[in-house]
Amino acid sequence: MxxxxxxxxxxxxxxSTRPTSDVERQKILAKPGFGKHFTxxxxxxxxxxxxxxxxxxIIPYGPLMLDPASLVLxxxxxxxxGLKAYQHADGSIWAFRPExxxxxxxxxxxxxxxxxxxxxxxxxxxxxxxxxxAKWLSQTPETSLYLRPFMIADESFLGVRGxxxxxxxxxxxxxxxxxxxxxxxxxxxxxAHHSRASKGGTGYAKCxxxxxxxxxxxxxxxxxxxxxxxxxxxxxxxxxxELGGMNVFVVYKDGSLATPALSDSILAGVTRQSIxxxxxxxxxxxxERQIGLEEVRTGLANGDITELFACGTAAVLFPISVLKSHSxxxxxxxxxxAKVSLSLRQKLTDIQYGREKNSGNWMRKLTSVHN
Ligand code: COI
Numbered sequence: 001m002x003x004x005x006x007x008x009x010x011x012x013x014x015x016s017t018r019p020t021s022d023v024e025r026q027k028i029l030a031k032p033g034f035g036k037h038f039t040x041x042x043x044x045x046x047x048x049x050x051x052x053x054x055x056x057x058i059i060p061y062g063p064l065m066l067d068p069a070s071l072v073l074x075x076x077x078x079x080x081x082g083l084k085a086y087q088h089a090d091g092s093i094w095a096f097r098p099e100x101x102x103x104x105x106x107x108x109x110x111x112x113x114x115x116x117x118x119x120x121x122x123x124x125x126x127x128x129x130x131x132x133x134a135k136w137l138s139q140t141p142e143t144s145l146y147l148r149p150f151m152i153a154d155e156s157f158l159g160v161r162g163x164x165x166x167x168x169x170x171x172x173x174x175x176x177x178x179x180x181x182x183x184x185x186x187x188x189x190x191x192a193h194h195s196r197a198s199k200g201g202t203g204y205a206k207c208x209x210x211x212x213x214x215x216x217x218x219x220x221x222x223x224x225x226x227x228x229x230x231x232x233x234x235x236x237x238x239x240x241x242e243l244g245g246m247n248v249f250v251v252y253k254d255g256s257l258a259t260p261a262l263s264d265s266i267l268a269g270v271t272r273q274s275i276x277x278x279x280x281x282x283x284x285x286x287x288e289r290q291i292g293l294e295e296v297r298t299g300l301a302n303g304d305i306t307e308l309f310a311c312g313t314a315a316v317l318f319p320i321s322v323l324k325s326h327s328x329x330x331x332x333x334x335x336x337x338a339k340v341s342l343s344l345r346q347k348l349t350d351i352q353y354g355r356e357k358n359s360g361n362w363m364r365k366l367t368s369v370h371n
Contacts, residue, residue, distance in 0.1 A: 189221030
């Protein structure tokens with residue numbers, strides 16, 4: 001059966017015969033780190049040009065069998081998403097704004113010449129997986145279940161064209177803080193020689209290739225004592241863009257914020273959008289505009305800019321302590337205090353963990369109370 005827009009699909013379920021033991025799972029959940037451990041199951045759905053999306057299933061988590069000629073291995077026709085599920089105090093499990101991830105996934109698919117996965121199928125997939133692996137959530141503070149939907153071109157073909165055979169998967173990974181040092185402020189390397197994305201390119205899409213291109217600059221950052229890279233615009237090398245896996249914000253002494261305006265070279269972060277909405281609801285002014293590195297330097301020097309922070313699903317929100325490159329180092333005074341940044345973080349996580357209701361129905365219930 002071909003699955004179409006809006007249709008509700010029957011997932012077949014093959015449960016794992018070798019699930020992680022309770023003892024081992026509890027050990028993992030006590031200190032999950034980020035991206036290191038995976039739950040017992042995954043979602044798989046196939047697509048072919050002839051049959052569309054079909055065969056939705058839950059299967060045991062495990063290696064994929066890929067033909068060495070699979071298009072994805074050669075031409076990187078691959079996209080992904082990142083979103084989190086949270087367990088609330090009553091045991092119920094909720095996803096944060098998954099509709100936005102589904103919509104962005106569709107945009108990424110279009111840019112990469114991949115088929116669109118119907119939004120309902122995206123949402124059902126995460127619901128099914130979290131339902132079967134609900135034991136992998138806990139109420140340990142600052143932990144969640146990170147969901148990683150992805151789509152790859154698994155057709156065996158070496159000609160360069162969009163695949164006629166594709167697979168969609170969702171895997172899930174218990175997550176603690178993205179950085180080992182938790183929520184403390186982070187030094188950022190400003191890449192002088194590499195840009196992440198250019199006009200007309202794939203920067204706004206969540207595609208694997210964007211991340212591959214950020215890895216050499218990240219190695220350079222690490223050599224220079226920094227945890228992440230801030231990329232500047234490709235055309236002028238002057239304007240802030242994003243960190244590759246996170247968006248960036250500037251905080252002014254009057255409590256207002258600015259963040260680079262979205263363009264075809266910046267990913268529309270769900271956390272970015274949520275922070276903008278939370279800040280505005282708080283009465284703060286938020287400008288989405290071009291922000292020059294020079295403006296940041298001057299603002300830090302004369303005290304107009306008081307905080308900088310980065311945010312994303314995996315990393316949540318963390319203050320930036322210094323912007324560094326070969327030729328400069330701009331420190332953010334009292335970065336650890338970062339009052340505005342940390343209050344926005346608190347408001348965001350209060351909604352995510354169900355400590356505060358939000359009027360926009362941002363949380364989508366995936367399962368009710370479980371033991
Ligand atoms: C996320 O925040 O979900 C990301 O995709 C960033 C990174 C882990 C790739």
